Amino acid sequence: MEPNKREENRRIFRQELFTLREEGYLSEDIVNTVAKAHRQYHLDLVEIEAIPLPAEANVQIKKAVPPEPNVQIKKAMPSEPPKVKKTLSPEEVRERNITWSLNIGVIFLLIGGLFVATSNWGSMTSYMKSGSIAFVALLFYGISLLTKKVLHIDKTAFAFIVLGSLFLPIFILSLGWFGLLGSYLAVDGEGRYLLGMLGSFLPMIVYILFAKNLNSRLFVWFTFVSLSAGMAFLLAGLHLKIDFFYLGMMVFNAALIFGYLQVKQRESLKLFTNEFVPYVQINLVLSTLFMLFLYNNEVLYSFNLLLTAVIYLSMMYVSGRKEYHFIFSVMLVYGAYQLIEHSFLNYFGEVVYAIIGLGIVFVPRTMNGRFSLDKVFQYTSAVISGFAFIYISLEGILLRAGNPSITLMLAYFIIAVNFIYLSHNSPNRLFTYLSSVFAASGIYEAILLLVKPIYSINFSLALSLTGFILFVVFGVVPLAKYIRILQNSSKVVGIAIMTLALLAAITLFQWWQAGVILLLVTIVSFLVIKKETRSYYKEAALWILPSALGLSIAAFAEEMNVNFIYYREEFGYAINFASGAILVLLTSFVWKKAGEKQLARISFFVSQALYTFAIFYALLSPINRLWVQPFVLLAGIGMYYYLYKKIGTKWVPYLVSITTLFAYFSLIDAIRIRIPFSGTVDSLIVSVSAVVLLFTAFLCRKKDSFIAAAFAWTGHCIYPAALVFTWFVYHTDSIYSFILALLAYGISTKLASREWKIKVFLYGVFTTLFFAVSTGIDFFKIHFTGLYEFPITSVLILLFALFAKGEFNKRTAYYLVPFSIIGIGVMLLVYPYSWLPYLITGGYASVLLFYLHKIKWDLLGLIPLFLAFIATVEFSYLSDMGALQKLLLSGGLGILMALNGQIVYKKLFESGPKIGDTKIDGYTAVSFLYFWVMYFFDYPSIWSKALPGVLIAVSFWMQRKRVPANLSVFMSILGASYLLQPYYSTIAKLNIPPLWEREVQVLPFVVLIIFIRILLKGRYSNITKAIQWGVLVFVSLVLIQDGLASNTIYDAVILGSLSLLSMLAGMLLQIKSYFFVGAGVLLLNVFLQTRPYWGHMPWWFYLLVAGLILITVASFNEWNKQKTLKGESTFIVKIKKKVIGKIKQWD
Known part of the structure; x- marks a missing residue:
């Protein structure tokens, strides 16, 4: 088996074993036994593999092993068992509640006691202050003894022992703080380190005793940390130099390891030796922290950090713990930072940082491949190099004021080389892109260095040249095999950099630079089309090439726009984009001749898009309105018509119709510059534009249906807006436009074939009829004292509905009803609202109600009825009628x-x-x-x-x-229920004695709930019981408040009598609500009457009482638990069960 694989298996086994121990599946002894056996097994395997086998044996083994079939076997990974949420037993829940009650009670007692004690803290002597801290520690120890020996609650006892133990070093330090040990052992005295040693070693003795007695790992760690702190203070007290201090700490660590080797087999010290290995590792960090706290020397501190990093690397090599590489990396980087920033290395620190990032890649090779940490250190190197790049870039911007530097250039190229190496040794594609980014940074610095003696190059132009060089040199030109891995990433990063440069140039309004950048983008796009193999990049380049070419012309023209006032006022942005569009359109013919059909097609579409921008700016930007604007718009009609003939889609004719509309207004505007119009003609200009479009659609409906549909849709879409505009601007003269609209919508209704179109045009006729009536009244100067356009129009539409047949009758109803409702609402706005408007409104509503009943739309009758009510209210308030x-x-x-x-x-x-x-x-x-x-x-x-x-x-x-x-x-x-309102309004007029006023007000609620329960006859009993409870509680609170406000003996007697009556009724009728509410009010009445006796106690008295109550309750529960374990019950529990059993039978 390979060493790396065996070491990995060993680590996984030990990790799972320790997890079983932490989760409570295995005891400490079993885990130690298994860990020792597995370690011995691992060592035996290493010894066996180290023995060389004879050649014959190797041959026989190879022959004996049959060839493996070419079958892939998937190993089923053991699934980790899901964690089962621990469910507490009732006994554990009870113990937890007792513990919390006891803790909260103790906290209340402590807060109350501390307030009593510290209220005079400023007047206390130093001995009393330190004595108070000692008393708190002893109090915690006493409470722990009580809870352990008497209540047998071990967890609470342990918690209080920990709290008391933490107060021990605080007590010793307080002696030095208050100067009770003399000036030498004071916190600021010469023996302050001796004080720190005493504050560490003396509590350590107590921690050792508690660790042994309680078998607690927490106190073991308290002991170890106290030992380290005490040794650090001891060495500091000797006033050693920093190197001797560190040497002393290392000797101390060596002595600890030696002592561990001597006593690790002793069973009596197993509790301490089991925690020693992780402690001695953490002690290294503690030593560094103590040195940082006690001394201040950056260079020596950096060497200490670097030495610590080497120690952790060695520990990783010896112990096989891969996790140490994180600490090694952090210590190495931080130590290097301290060394570079505080030494002569700061002059060329950028290069050193880059070399560190490159060198950390080769760390795994020093371990002879023992651990599979290549990827880990590769990523670590990447992260360090990334931070180095950010740091040196910020330093170059902030400290060097952006001036180019050979050091920065070398640092960037070293980082790029580092990431190229990582790209070859890691499958992560991100490294290749980062390599290109860092190479681009070096190129940028090189460009600045080259042009600095000659010309101060613009930032955006330098950035675009960087991207262009990166794209061409590293992405297109064939280079060495080692660098060829950057081809794809260099193309992407180069394009991204050029895009960023273009955005910068546009943001800073550097137009000719933007034009140059766009020309470079055009060249890059052509190279992508010819050299790139990835299809999506080629497709993008096909669109970018003509777009960049056209926009470059627009950018150069914008430079003229900025520098020449005549060009800006006469031609402006529109000609910029129009010229770019024309050039791209001409290049489309060139590409077609050259055989690039796809590029020619896309160039044609881009030219259309650019000309759309030209039209947009021709309408909104300053331009010559006499001939340039109409020319651009008329040419736009031709462009869009050519586009329609070229592709033949349905949506392009809409562009033609919209452009025709704009051209119409532009021509009218040009004519008005030379020939002025009258007011009536002016009122027809806007509305006639829609009529022109509709007439054009009518003429083209047989020749080209798509063109006809586009012009018709555009005309009908703008017609309402045109009429509204005409109505607002030319109010009285707009009657001609509305009469013309009546004819247009009438003809459209006649020609429409689909139902929804017929309805829309028919409702257009009705709407324009209303506006014609309204403007006609104003035009003929007919004066009314009301807004009668709505009822007149409704009558005309109703007549049409009565004479119409078939579907037109139904269509009319969908308009007439909402229009009439709106009309009734508008009639409410008439002022003054006298009898005539009121009667007309009522008649209007009545006719509408009759019509709704006739067409069986009764549901909508609510609206006119409500509006008629509003009319009555308005008339009542505005008329001169009396209140009666x-x-x-x-x-x-x-x-x-x-x-x-x-x-x-x-x-x-x-x-x-x-x-x-x-x-x-x-x-x-x-x-x-x-x-x-x-x-x-x-x-x-x-x-x-x-x-x-x-x-x-x-x-x-x-x-x-x-x-x-x-x-x-x-x-x-x-x-x-509503009869309560006349009841209250009547008693409000009567003179009721103040003693009985509140009772008369609230007791009817009790009568009402009784009446409701009688009516329901037992139905909804759960709900009525809850309501009855609520009513009784509410009535009780109101009566109590009345009694407190008056504070007379008569109110107390009345309240007590009512409470007693409620209790008796509840007992006789066996109703819980009357009994408990009566009892509660009676007790509260007694409580309030005795308020002068208990209302003057201080707040801490209640806190002490609450603490005593909680402790008493916790003690009672523990006493009850002990009785229950013996099979007995307390007399309080017996009485409680008997009373509860009786009350449960009540209603």
């Missing part, structure tokens, strides 16, 4: 609506197979609104506020037979 008249008007209409609903509909709601067959009694629903609005009319009589509530309650009661049988009782409940 308004009250009678709303009440009378409400009664009329309720009776009308009873007559028209048998049920409140009737569902049907279709939504149109569904019926809802809207009259009854609106009647409630009329009754509700009666509340807003103030009339001095006592019945004025009670009357609406009575009418609403009666209306609810009238619906009993109009709802399903299972809901009938709820109508009575609603009616009875």
Whole structure:
């Protein structure tokens, strides 16, 4: 077996073995025994393989082994068993609850006690302060002794032992902090290191005792860490130099290892020796940290880090722990950073960083291939080189102010060589791309170095040249075999760099540089088409080549646009893109002659796209409006028509129609510059544009259906917007446009063949009819005191519906109904809203309701009914009627609506197979609104506020037979519940004694819930019980609040009497809610009456009481658990079970 494979198997076995130990499947002794046996087995295998076999034996073995068939056998990997979530037993849950109660109680006691103790902390002496810390430690130890010996809760006892142990070094340090050991052993004295040693070694003795007695690994680690800290303070106390200090720590580590070898076989010290191996490794890190904390020398510190890295590399070689390579890498990089930044190496640090990244690749070769760490170190080298690249680049920008440097160039090329090596030794394709990036960085530095003496080259131009050179030299030109691996990645990275350069040039408005870059992109695209083998790159290049060529012309033209004012004002951006489009169109003919048919076809499409931009800028940017803009648009019609003839798709004629529309407006604008128009002609310009398109569609409908459809769609799409624009700008003169639209939509309705088109055009006729009526009223100066366009238009449409036949009658209904609803809503906006608008609105709503009943659209009747209610409210508030008249008007209409609903509909709601067959009694629903609005009319009589509530309650009661049988009782409940409103409005007018006022207000709720339970006769008992509980609690709280507010003996007697009555009723009727609420209120009443006696205690008193209660409860539970284990029960448990059993039988 190969050494690497055997070592890997050994590591996996040990990892699984230790996992079984951590999860609790195997004990510590079994794991140690198996680990020793497996180690011996591993050593025996190594010895056997080291013995050479005779040649004959080798031959016989080879002959004996049959040839393996060419069959691939997949080894089934053992699936890791899923972790089962541990479920706590009831006993464990109880113990956990006891533990938490005890902990929280102890915390409350400590907080209360600490507040009492520390409230005078500033006046305490140093001895008292240190004594307080010692007392806390002893308190924790005492609590742990109590919980272990008395309550037998081991986990809690261990937790308190740990807390007490942590206070030991704090106590010793506090002695030095407060100067209780003299000035020599103070924290800032000369013997401070001796103080640190005492604070480490003295608690270590206690930790050793606890580790042995408790068999705890945690205290073993406390012991080890204390030992390391104590030794560090001891060496520091000798005032050694940093090298002797480090030598002392290494001697200390060697002594530890020697001692471990002497005592590792002793059973009494197994607890400590088992943790020694990981400790001695961590102790190296601790030694470094102590040295960093106690000394400050960067160069020596860097050598220490490098030495530590070498030690970890050696440990990895000796122990076989591959994880150490992470620590080795971190220590090496950090040590190198400290050394370079604080020594003469800083002058050429960039190259050193790059060499470190390259050199770490060869580390695995020093181990003779013992570990399979090649990939790991390769990735480590990649990460280090990547960070080195970022660091030296930032340093070059920040410190060198972007000036080119030979050192930076060499560093970049070294990093590139590193990644080329990684690309050859790793299947990861990312390395090749990173190699190209770093090579590009070196090329960029080289370009800057070459042109610096001659010319200060622009950043974007230098960057584009970098990408171009990388693409051509490394991606196209055949080079050495070792570098040939970068061909594909260099092409991609080069194109990306050129793209970035182009974006930079455009962002900085460097147009001629952008034109040069685009020409370079054109050359690169041509090379991709000719040299590239990947199809998707070639397809992209076919589109990029003509696009870059056209945009380069536009970029050069933009440079003229920036520098010449006449060009910018007369030609602008439109001619820039138009010239690029024409050039690309001409090149398409050249490519076609050259046999490049696909390139010619794509160039043709790109020219169309570029000319689209020209049209866009011709419309929006400054340009000569007299002849340049019309010329560009008319040429655009020709371009798009040529495109349509070339490809013949259906969507291209829409471009022709839209461009024709723009050309129409451009020609009109050019004519208006020379010939002024009148106001009437101006009002027709916008709407006639749609008519022109529709007329063109009509002429072309037989010659070319696609062209006709495009012009028709475009015309109809812009026609509504054109009419709205004309209506806003030329209000009175727009009547001519709407009359013309009536004819256009009428003809379109006649010519339409599909149903949806007929509806759209017919509704267009109705809409333009409304606007014609509206503008006609203004045009002929007919003045009304209301907005009567809607009712007039609705009447005209209704006449059409009455005379229309067949499908036109149904089509009209879909428009007439929503239009009339909107009309009723608009009529509400009339001001002043007098009798005439109100009556017209009512008649409008009545006619619409009649029409809805006629076409059986009863469901929509709710809307006009609600709008009629809004009209009544508006009329009531704006009219001069008195409060009584308004009250009678709303009440009378409400009664009329309720009776009308009873007559028209048998049920409140009737569902049907279709939504149109569904019926809802809207009259009854609106009647409630009329009754509700009666509340807003103030009339001095006592019945004025009670009357609406009575009418609403009666209306609810009238619906009993109009709802399903299972809901009938709820109508009575609603009616009875709503009677509370007239009750409260009546008692509000009466003079009730203040002593009984609150009782009169809340006790009806109790009567109501009793009445509801009687009506339901046991149904929904769970819900009514919950409501009954809620009502009783609410009434009780309100009465308690009233008693507290008045604070008289009479309120206390009344509240106590009601509570006692509730308790007696609950006991006699066996109802839990009355009994418990009465008992609770009675106890609360007693509690509140005795408030002066307990209300002045300090807050910490309650905290102490809470802590004592929690500890008592935890102790009682533990006592009860012990009684239960003996088969006994406490008397408290017996009484509790008896009482609970009786109460469970109540309602």
